[in-house]
Amino acid sequence: MQIICDFFYIIIFMTTAGGAFTVLSLAADRVMRFTLPLWFSVCGMMAYIVPLPAPGLCLVSPETHSWVQGYYVVCALWFWGVVLLALYDIARMLLARLAIRKFRVCEDDRINAICARCAGLVHMKNAPAVYFGTLKDPACVAGVLRPAIILKEDIITQLTDEELMMVLCHEVTHIKRGHIILGRIYDYICILNWPNPLAWIAKKDFAAHCEIDCDRRALACLENRTTNVDYAEAMIRLLGLSAVQNGSGAHGMSALGFPAAKRRIALIMSKPGKGKKILVSLVLVLLLSLVILFSMSISRGHFYPYPARQSSAGYEYSYMGR
DSSP, X not given: OHHHHHHHHHHHHHHHXXXXXXXXXXXXXXXXXXXXXXXXXXXXXHHTTSOOOOXXXXXXXXXXXXXXXXXXXXXXXXXXXXXXXXXXXXXXXXXXXXXXXXXXXXXXXXXXXXXXXXXXXXXXXXXXXXXXXXXXXXXXEEOSSSOEEEEOHHHHTTSOHHHHHHHHHHHHHHHHTTHHHHHHHHXXXXXXXXTOHHHHHXXXXXXXXXXXXXXXXXXXXXXXXXXXXXXXXXXXXXXXXXXXXXXXXXXXXXXXXXXXXHHHHHHXXXXXXXXXXXXXXXXXXXXXXXXXXXXXXXXXXXXXXXXXXXXXXXXXXXXXXX
């Protein structure tokens, strides 16, 4: 039980720093209207799993503690919450794997040829496997070790070659950029930090930034084949086809719901100047530094030796006086 208590103590420390990072990220994104790059979201992910204490401190004290009973209860609740969520995640993953096995392999020469071209554009050695499946989204990527592209046949077959090129290039970019692996890491981060709602908000925000990152990379790969306007029009058409296919009460694709699509289209159509990019980078580095300093500051008052804010002489005096 003591090991669980020590580990939970570290989790509380990291989730505090990660929560501070999430608040600053949302402020930069929603209030200051800065377009956050993917690397900044990855830094937010690391804040939830990498402790950043001040130098010379021990995360787990060598002293023996007599923790209050209430703390043991909270630790037990956290531990069993992690176990239940982990089991749920494993079951969900196994069910998804079974569902994918029932999907039909895409034998459409046109789709496979375009997918191979997209894989070449993003410099992938081998094109990913393509399946037809019954999904809410018209196109998505599934699988971590062997990612595959899942397409909704009724919608995809209505697209032109140019539109299909944009869709597949977007999905292939997800695989090339490792978004699926990063997303799975964030799943387990949320499981460890399940009592903190900011961790779940950060995960959702990270998924949105992955989509924006794919839009930019796909447009860069298709620079000589399509324009920003064509890409935005393809998104709007996919949104319309998805809404019609799912029924009048549907909200459309999860990655292309109206609020998300509106934001993505606005970013696609805008071209920030070099000066603004530099300003955004400086502000993001400043925010990252603030989180690191905040993490180091709170560690001085909570980790061994206690209290870490005192000088070594002051600590020795307080320890000898016990």
